[in-house]
Amino acid sequence: xxxxxxxxxxxxxxxxxxxxxxxxxxxxxxxxxxxxxxxxxxxxxxxxxxxxxxxxxxxxxxxxxxxxxxxxxxxxxxxxxxxxxxxxxxxxxxxxxxxxxxxxxxxxxxxxxxxxxxxxxxxxxxxxxxxxxxxxxxxxxxxxxxxxxxxxxxxxxxxxxxxxxxxxxxxxxxxxxxxxxxxxxxxxxxxxxxxxxxxxxxxxxxxxxxxxxxxxxxxxxxxxxxxxxxxxxxxxxxxxxxxxxxxxxxxxxxxxxxxxxxxxxxxx
Amino acid sequence: xxxxxxxxxxxxxxxxxxxxxxxxxxxxxxxxxxxxxxxxxxxxxxxxxxxxxxxxxxxxxxxxxxxxxxxxxxxxxxxxxxxxxxxxxxxxxxxxxxxxxxxxxxxxxxxxxxxxxxxxxxxxxxxxxxxxxxxxxxxxxxxxxxxxxxxxxxxxxxxxxxxxxxxxxxxxxxxxxxxxxxxxxxxxxxxxxxxxxxxxxxxxxxxxxxxxxxxxxxxxxxxxxxxxxxxxxxxxxxxxxxxxxxxxxxxxxxxxxxxxxxxxx
Numbered sequence: 001x002x003x004x005x006x007x008x009x010x011x012x013x014x015x016x017x018x019x020x021x022x023x024x025x026x027x028x029x030x031x032x033x034x035x036x037x038x039x040x041x042x043x044x045x046x047x048x049x050x051x052x053x054x055x056x057x058x059x060x061x062x063x064x065x066x067x068x069x070x071x072x073x074x075x076x077x078x079x080x081x082x083x084x085x086x087x088x089x090x091x092x093x094x095x096x097x098x099x100x101x102x103x104x105x106x107x108x109x110x111x112x113x114x115x116x117x118x119x120x121x122x123x124x125x126x127x128x129x130x131x132x133x134x135x136x137x138x139x140x141x142x143x144x145x146x147x148x149x150x151x152x153x154x155x156x157x158x159x160x161x162x163x164x165x166x167x168x169x170x171x172x173x174x175x176x177x178x179x180x181x182x183x184x185x186x187x188x189x190x191x192x193x194x195x196x197x198x199x200x201x202x203x204x205x206x207x208x209x210x211x212x213x214x215x216x217x218x219x220x221x222x223x224x225x226x227x228x229x230x231x232x233x234x235x236x237x238x239x240x241x242x243x244x245x246x247x248x249x250x251x252x253x254x255x256x257x258x259x260x261x262x263x264x265x266x267x268x
Numbered sequence: 269x270x271x272x273x274x275x276x277x278x279x280x281x282x283x284x285x286x287x288x289x290x291x292x293x294x295x296x297x298x299x300x301x302x303x304x305x306x307x308x309x310x311x312x313x314x315x316x317x318x319x320x321x322x323x324x325x326x327x328x329x330x331x332x333x334x335x336x337x338x339x340x341x342x343x344x345x346x347x348x349x350x351x352x353x354x355x356x357x358x359x360x361x362x363x364x365x366x367x368x369x370x371x372x373x374x375x376x377x378x379x380x381x382x383x384x385x386x387x388x389x390x391x392x393x394x395x396x397x398x399x400x401x402x403x404x405x406x407x408x409x410x411x412x413x414x415x416x417x418x419x420x421x422x423x424x425x426x427x428x429x430x431x432x433x434x435x436x437x438x439x440x441x442x443x444x445x446x447x448x449x450x451x452x453x454x455x456x457x458x459x460x461x462x463x464x465x466x467x468x469x470x471x472x473x474x475x476x477x478x479x480x481x482x483x484x485x486x487x488x489x490x491x492x493x494x495x496x497x498x499x500x501x502x503x504x505x506x507x508x509x510x511x512x513x514x515x516x517x518x519x520x521x522x523x524x525x526x527x528x529x530x531x532x533x
Contacts, residue, residue, distance in 0.1 A: 172349070
């Protein structure tokens with residue numbers, strides 16, 4: 001993360017802040033909008049930045065209306081998608097964190113399961129959808145199942161790596177003090193693994209958010225993914241572009257939030 | 269008790285990819301209560317291995333290791349260790365690190381206020397009262413090592429084991445902490461085993477200096493009994509003929525008898 005200015009300086013050099021940290025991103029956005037505008041002018045079917053912006057303003061002026069099962073405000077779509085990600089990720093954490101601790105602590109178990117994890121991890125999340133539909137016989141749990149299965153791996157692997165790399169020095173302290181297993185877990189293992197665990201959670205939520213749009217496109221219901229598909233059927237391209245920005249901004253916000261939380265657990 | 273800690277024909281071998289590596293062979297050593305003993309030798313001579321065997325962190329492959337009349341079976345708080353790199357838990361404050369040890373040793377017999385008082389006494393002893401609430405990463409290397417010493421002392425160990433405790437510190441800080449350690453050991457009457465590669469440190473602090481031969485299959489080469497009167501003052505000793513005689517004896521052993529090629533140093 002870049003810091004605005006050295007904190008030791010008694011006065012903040014605003015020209016430096018503007019020049020180095022404000023102007024480049026603004027220039028980038030201007031360039032992006034410029035290219036987008038040119039493409040929109042050349043291709044009449046793609047809306048330009050201005051009409052997209054106004055479509056977005058209109059959407060967000062009334063985010064929580066309900067006019068029918070397939071016509072609800074964008075706020076409901078966002079909340080539904082976030083809810084699915086939350087449940088799927090929550091289940092992944094509930095399974096993945098303990099599993100990661102076991103895999104990291106016992107080399108035998110690790111050798112037992114790592115080939116299976118290695119085999120299943122690269123599978124595209126959507127390939128799991130039919131299995132979910134088959135088992136749960138409903139679209140909603142199947143979508144959550146897809147989120148679960150795609151976000152569980154980073155949690156397991158990062159937790160296990162964290163447990164396996166707990167510094168021997170700390171464990172020696174525990175041995176000299178003859179701490180109980182529970183005390184070892186609470187005072188040494190868990191705090192030591194937390195930074196790795198936070199990395200796992202960040203990657204996992206990132207994957208979950210990536211997958212949710214695709215999963216909802218296929219399963220339907222209220223949510224950003226289904227909304228994008230619905231607007232494609234309506235040929236409302238402005239709304240699709242708004243959706244892309246919304247997905248991007250929420251993903252960015254989640255990432256930043258987790259970075260801030262993770263920083264609290266960095267000891268070095 | 270004459271034989272406070274007793275190693276008899278202790279040998280240590282490690283299994284590695286290249287086969288069996290014999291680190292120690294036939295190490296014999298007896299410590300008396302209240303004695304300050306240094307283990308000195310070139311890098312890789314197995315002096316830390318000896319310390320870890322007494323600590324119980326390593327099991328000797330052959331021979332007998334006794335402490336307080338019993339066979340050493342794993343580590344325990346009666347043999348506290350000051351680790352080379354302090355090994356403070358970075359998520360606990362200085363106070364918290366010492367308290368963890370105090371709580372483990374005295375938690376079953378004393379109440380919270382007594383445990384906190386004990387912790388405070390230990391921290392004050394190493395003159396770190398001002399930084400008790402700081403995290404280890406907020407204080408200097410010398411301060412971390414002080415807290416490491418406070419943690420070990422707070423356990424009121426029968427034997428204090430120190431693995432190059434001042435090795436990572438600058439010369440001035442090291443001298444300062446050596447003086448503090450002498451003061452504390454005199455006050456508490458602790459039995460201490462210290463691994464070092466610093467000849468001056470060994471002579472200044474020790475009652476006996478155990479000099480190890482080079483590994484592999486290192487063993488006790490010779491033992492120098494340092495009969496300098498206590499309390500010892502480093503400035504007065506700088507011009508003391510006896511001090512220099514002891515120093516010379518250790519240097520003679522290290523650089524004449526046990527000189528190893530520069531490439532391996």
